[in-house]
Amino acid sequence: MTVSPALIYGLTGLALFVIGLAGLLLCPQLLRKILAVNVMASGVFLFLVTIAHGSGALIDPVPQAMVLTGIVVSVSSTAAALALLCRIRENADRRDPSQQKGGR
Amino acid sequence: MKKGGKGRTPRDNRGWRLLPVMALLLLFLAALARAYLFPGASAAGLAARVDASLAAGGVGSRVTAVLLNFRAYDTLLECFVLLLGVMVVWSLWRPDGAKSREPAAGAILASLERLLVPLMIMVGSYLLWAGSDRAGGAFQAGAILGGAGVLLLLDSSPLLKVFPKRGLVPGLCLGPLFFLSVGIAAMAWGGNFLEYRSPEASLIIIALEGAAAFSIGLCLAALFGGRPPERQAEDGRDQPSRNQGEFR
Structure with a gap:
């Protein structure tokens, strides 16, 4: 098997997914978890775009369409997660005002 | 951190x-x-099957045909996911909680807005149009329109007043609900849910894409703004100074 650019992209996408998974599992901070999920999503998008070019001259439009909608959905889920994070932070600050300067 | x-x-x-x-x-x-x-x-992938039924799809672009015809059900649900995101963000908003963002006002931002926002609307419309036979479509156009909205929200530009406050919720719902009603209308005409075929499909797809792009852009901007409109009106009465810098 020769090393083609598509192969590199695909493996990079998989590696990004696993790196993001590691961040999701290992980082205790919520903001880092959100960022890790975004890294995972980027890996999935890269992988999907790569396999769209997979077999033969025809480019498969179905994975491309999934990436298009997936990007928009990942933006909205990130926004929802960040709103949750802000709310958690507010509640923590309210319960323990002395920690308020602790940054987020 | x-x-x-x-x-x-x-x-x-x-x-x-x-x-x-x-x-x-x-x-x-x-x-x-x-x-x-x-x-x-x-x-093996689905490329061959998409190509085989492209003639019935109503548009020349294969990605657009997949998005708005062959797998329109997915796209419909994704429009609703965006709406759901806005609902989550709005319901988590608490007027007394968040420190209000400082409006990033500045001459450069203001002039950049005046320069870029019309251009972004134009590019978004072009992408919407181009989506029928090459790269482009509702999601790309919506992303660019959303970017324009974010730019305007950054310093609560007076240009935001062009968009009526009461139009926000109907505007957010326009795309998903129109999509849904087209799907149901297809059933009324004797097809399956969201099944439309070649002669009228291109018109339907262009209308769907326009509505979807508008709502996607508005949803993205509303996600960035983060404040529901009604509470803002209340806020504005109490503390007018805090009403700046967020979605009106």
């Missing part, structure tokens, strides 16, 4: 505990890579 390492165990201790997790993750990566490098028989 200043005090990020607060709840962490000492570093040398942590390293050992990480080892099994890392090993598992590497195994997982190896399994994924194996599945990618040696695909089974089912990896």
Whole structure:
């Protein structure tokens, strides 16, 4: 098997997914978890775009369409997660005002 | 993230505990890579099937045909996911909680807005139009329109007043609801849910894309703004100064 650019992209996408998974599992901070999920999503998008070019001259439009909608959905889920994070932070600050300067 | 390492165990201790997790993750990566490098028989893809039915799809662009015709059900649900995101963000908003963002006012931002926003609307419309026979479409156009909205929200530009406050919720719902009603209308005309075929399909798809792009852009901007409109009106009465810098 020769090393083609598509192969590199695909493996990079998989590696990004696993790196993001590691961040999701290992980082205790919520903001880092959100960022890790975004890294995972980027890996999935890269992988999907790569396999769209997979077999033969025809480019498969179905994975491309999934990436298009997936990007928009990942933006909205990130926004929802960040709103949750802000709310958690507010509640923590309210319960323990002395920690308020602790940054987020 | 200043005090990020607060709840962490000492570093040398942590390293050992990480080892099994890392090993598992590497195994997982190896399994994924194996599945990618040696695909089974089912990896042929759908390109040939899409090409075969493209003539019935109503548009020349294969990605657009997949998005708005062959797999329109997915796209419909994704429009609703965006709406759901806005609902989550709005319901988590608490007027007394968040420190209000400082409006990033500045001459450069203001003039950049005046320069870029019309251009972004134009490029968004072009992408919407181009989506019928080449790269482009509702999601790209919506992303650019959303970017324009974010730019305007950054310093609560007076240009935002062009968009009526009461139009926000109907505007957010326009795309998904129009999509849904087209799907139901297709049933009324004797097809299946969301089944439309060639002669009228291109018109339907262009109308759907326009509505969807508008709502997607508005949803993205509303996600960035983060405040529901009604509460803002209340806020504005109490403390007019805090009403700046967010979605009106």
